[in-house]
Structures are given as structure tokens and as C-alpha cells.
Amino acid sequence: MKTKVALITGGYTGEAEVSLKSAAFVQSQMDTARYDVYPVHITVEDWYYLDAEGKTFTIDRSDFSFVQNGQKVTFDVAFIILHGTPGEDGRLQGYFDMIGLRYTSCNALTSALTMNKGYTKAVLTGVPEMYAAKSVLLFESQRAQAYGMVTDALKLPYFVKPNAGGSSIGMTKVKTIDALQEALDKAYDAEGTGQEVLVEEFVTGREFSQGIFRNAQGELVVLPATEVKTTREFFDFEAKYTPGLTEEITPADLTVEQQERAGRIIREIFVRLNCKGMVRVDFFLENGTDNFYFIEINTIPGQTAQSFIPQQVRAFGMKETAFYTELIEAALVNTD
Structure with missing residues (x-):
């Protein structure tokens, strides 16, 4: 019997459009031999499952189920691809914890903490080899x-x-x-x-973004870094989502020592913040000092075909289908 996966998308902020694109790509890469995937849209007005014909089915929030053809449908796991609130700030995770539904992202506390950039920097103070801007x-x-x-x-x-x-x-x-x-x-x-x-x-230097995830065997896997070079003043919304404004180099041109140092820092960040699933860490390599400066962590990183994490998965020699399978299976065995 296939595992029923609720693919969570939408949201309450301006990032909803990006979330919808991310979820569409994830769904296109899912292993349909193993999983029945149900796109679930969460908006301010409604929570609903959207089927392939465009028909909507309202989610019963008492247990996150819906009724289709007279049959009640429940889920084995939620794959959260909802950027911003309520999917990235811990609200949805807390709800899933209360009803007992497993999910692919960090838990409620970590999600809430990491949405607060200032608090995150405070918790990460003292990570070896990591610097932070004043x-x-x-x-x-x-x-x-x-x-x-x-x-x-x-x-x-x-x-x-x-x-x-x-x-x-x-x-x-x-x-x-x-x-x-x-x-x-x-x-x-x-x-x-x-x-x-x-x-x-402001820190003057090269900008990088790098993913890390815990696989179904419980191992931490650091993906190759991406270097970001933009024609804009900085890597803003337009640079991120307008073709041609940014050059993204994956894998980034880093020395072996820099790769190893970045890997140590990112692993420590993942553990220090008690992360789950996949996260992405953004950082600068400061000109003149060779110091890595932490920018922020993203616990629901974008998942379009052009997004950093899929780029890094491919550079790692892995297919997106296998990657998403690892995240789902890790969530199913997670006993937290």
C-alpha cells in the first residue's frame, strides 16, 4: 500500500507564489510507485486538497483529513513546502504535533526560532570557525x-x-x-x-548558499555549495526570481580546506539548532580574511528546478526523486 503524502503549499505571505512553484516541482519528482501525493493548499481563506482536475476538497482541521467520493482520506506524512508563515515559522509544525502527523521539516521550536534572524544569531554565538556581522x-x-x-x-x-x-x-x-x-x-x-x-x-565578500539534510539512516549529508553572483546591489527578491540577474555556480569554486571548514560549520549549525529534514545555510566568505560569516538559515528552502537545493542535489550526483524519498522516509522513522 502506498504512503499518503500531503504536499503542503501556499501560505499567508508574498512568498506563496514561490511556494506553489516549489511544490509543483517537488510533485513532478516524487516516486509515484511509492507515494500517493496530495497537494494541500493553505491560504488565509481556506485549507484544501486540489486534485488533478482542479476540484477542491476542504481539509477538516480537526485531524487534517478530507472526504472524496464518500471516503475519508488521511495522511501518513506531510511534506512541507510552504515558505513563510504558517509553514516555516513553526505554527503548522505545532499543529501537526498536536494531531500526531509526521512531517519533513524542523520541529515547531526550531522553525519558530530560525524565522527570527536575531535570535538565531544569538543561539549560534560560539560556533567554532563561524563569524557573524555586528x-x-x-x-x-x-x-x-x-x-x-x-x-x-x-x-x-x-x-x-x-x-x-x-x-x-x-x-x-x-x-x-x-x-x-x-x-x-x-x-x-x-x-x-x-x-x-x-x-x-555590511560584510564585503563572496556569497554562498549550502544545503544539508539528514537521510533516512540518520546521517548528516552536506551538499555542494552554490556561489551567488548578482548584477544587483545584493541578492534581493528580483535577483532571486528574475532570470539573467544572477549567476549561480554549483559547485562553488572553493578550496578543499574551505569546503571542509564550511562543512564543519554547517553541521554544527544543524546540530546546534536541532534541525530536521533539509535546511539551507547562507554565508559570506569575507574578502581579505577568509572568514565565513553566517547570514541566515532557511528551513523550507525553495524547490523549483532552478533553486539552490535541487542544483546542489544534482551536483552531489543524486536525483531529486531519490532526495525527496530520503526526506520522506527520514520523517517516517523520526520518533521525536
């Missing part, structure tokens, strides 16, 4: 004082971004002080990000 975390109650708090503590240029959010939405690189207030307002007001802002001193 930063200021700003809450809504500090909005009136935010400008002064930043200028008192940090040196230009700055990266100003929502403390909780993805796809670089609401992010600005500030090179002159007269642009700071507008950048702060943009980050504070970014939809669905909690009105918290993280401001960091």
Missing part, C-alpha cells in the same frame, strides 16, 4: 528610537531587513545615512514579518 535587533516598541539605535551602534553600510521573513522581501542595503529611515520603514512594514527589524553591518 547587528542591532529592533522591535516595534523601539520604532521611534530605531534610527538612533542603529547609528549609535553600527558603521555604514548597513543591511536592513525584516527580522522574520524570507525571499529578501523588505530588505535594503543602506550606503548613506539619509537612506536609513526609509529602509527601516520598509522593513518594519513588510507584510507578515512581525514588525521587527534586524540591521547588520
